[in-house]
Amino acid sequence: MNYTFKKLKLSDAERLWLNEIMKANFSPINAKSMKIRLWDKLPADFNPKEINWRLIHDNRLTLIGMWHVDPSSPIFSHISKTIEVTRDLIMKNPEIKEVTAKEISELVGITEREAEIALILVCDLPGFFGGWSRKDGYGCQQATFSHDDSAYDRFLRFENLEREMEELFAGRNPRRNGRKKALLKGQSMVTSETFWKQPSSKDIWSDIFEDFEVTKHTFGKNINFVTDDYKRKAIFRDIEQAYILAKNGFSKPAVILAGSVIEELLRLYLEAKNVKAPNNTFDEYIKTCEQKGFLKGAISRLSDSVRHFRNLVHLEKETSTRHKISKATAMSAVASIFIISNDFRKN
Numbered sequence: 001m002n003y004t005f006k007k008l009k010l011s012d013a014e015r016l017w018l019n020e021i022m023k024a025n026f027s028p029i030n031a032k033s034m035k036i037r038l039w040d041k042l043p044a045d046f047n048p049k050e051i052n053w054r055l056i057h058d059n060r061l062t063l064i065g066m067w068h069v070d071p072s073s074p075i076f077s078h079i080s081k082t083i084e085v086t087r088d089l090i091m092k093n094p095e096i097k098e099v100t101a102k103e104i105s106e107l108v109g110i111t112e113r114e115a116e117i118a119l120i121l122v123c124d125l126p127g128f129f130g131g132w133s134r135k136d137g138y139g140c141q142q143a144t145f146s147h148d149d150s151a152y153d154r155f156l157r158f159e160n161l162e163r164e165m166e167e168l169f170a171g172r173n174p175r176r177n178g179r180k181k182a183l184l185k186g187q188s189m190v191t192s193e194t195f196w197k198q199p200s201s202k203d204i205w206s207d208i209f210e211d212f213e214v215t216k217h218t219f220g221k222n223i224n225f226v227t228d229d230y231k232r233k234a235i236f237r238d239i240e241q242a243y244i245l246a247k248n249g250f251s252k253p254a255v256i257l258a259g260s261v262i263e264e265l266l267r268l269y270l271e272a273k274n275v276k277a278p279n280n281t282f283d284e285y286i287k288t289c290e291q292k293g294f295l296k297g298a299i300s301r302l303s304d305s306v307r308h309f310r311n312l313v314h315l316e317k318e319t320s321t322r323h324k325i326s327k328a329t330a331m332s333a334v335a336s337i338f339i340i341s342n343d344f345r346k347n
Helices: 012-023 031-037 063-069 075-092 101-108 112-124 150-157 161-170 174-188 201-212 216-222 229-247 251-272 282-292 296-301 327-346
Strands: 098-100 131-133 142-144
Touching (some): 012 063, 063 075, 063 112, 063 161, 075 101, 075 112, 075 150, 098 101, 101 112, 112 142, 201 216, 201 327, 216 229, 229 251, 229 327, 251 282, 251 327
Antiparallel strands (some): 098 142, 131 142
16 A cells, blocks of 8 residues: 555564564453463563554554554455445435445455444544443454534545545644643633643653654663652652643753753763763763763754753743744754763763
């Protein structure tokens, strides 16, 4: 199947895990049992819950996950035909409320089990169905349309599956939709019933991977010189919050927080190298690394956005609009954390 959306990078362990799920052919699996069975082939710290949400849902592959494992699977043709015959049913009977796997099986010319799998994967596509029912395992025996007319429109506008998959890939994590709506409501009026809740660490790192192609696991390995457990947790926390701030346009605090993370990482790195900077300042840590020949590539690429840190930590230095920090600069500041962390591992 052709595609234009970005392909996610998978580790060997993640690819092995997805392949094992694929072999189950949408039968229920026990993640604990599967992990034990694959124990000698997986890293000791492997956590299937950290696999990108686009690929796996409720211990089964999503449409995007199936494409990453086997893009030549006939299921993609089954899904396209399922949408097309459902559209024909809508055209013939605009009052239709539901479709069944049995109907799809007969109209497409596939087994009823194949139709159940096709329907559940169509349900993964936003807007096509409003609900579904099943008995055992994974699969959809009956899919119902939503109460408004939007689902009908989705079927009528259908052009090809590739386009739908592109939209699915570009979408946000559906588990965060409720939080996003609450934030939008909160912009106009905050009541006792309207709160914004920070996304989970897993969701944040999923988005970080999307923007910077860095996983939490990889970053953790890059800063293995930070041995204090509390300090490591604090660094992960501040990176997550700096990313959220930058992503949502709070550029100045994002740059300050990203700069403070890099400052502390440089301090701890020099400490691990038994090197003491003349003064405990961000600039001195950078100069010391330059003088000792540490982190040559990363230090030279430290963006101006992070160097703004020294000028922005004190409010009295912000004297005009020329000190305004853009969202792009804030995102660059967060990126600088990962740039320099790559060189930690090389040195």
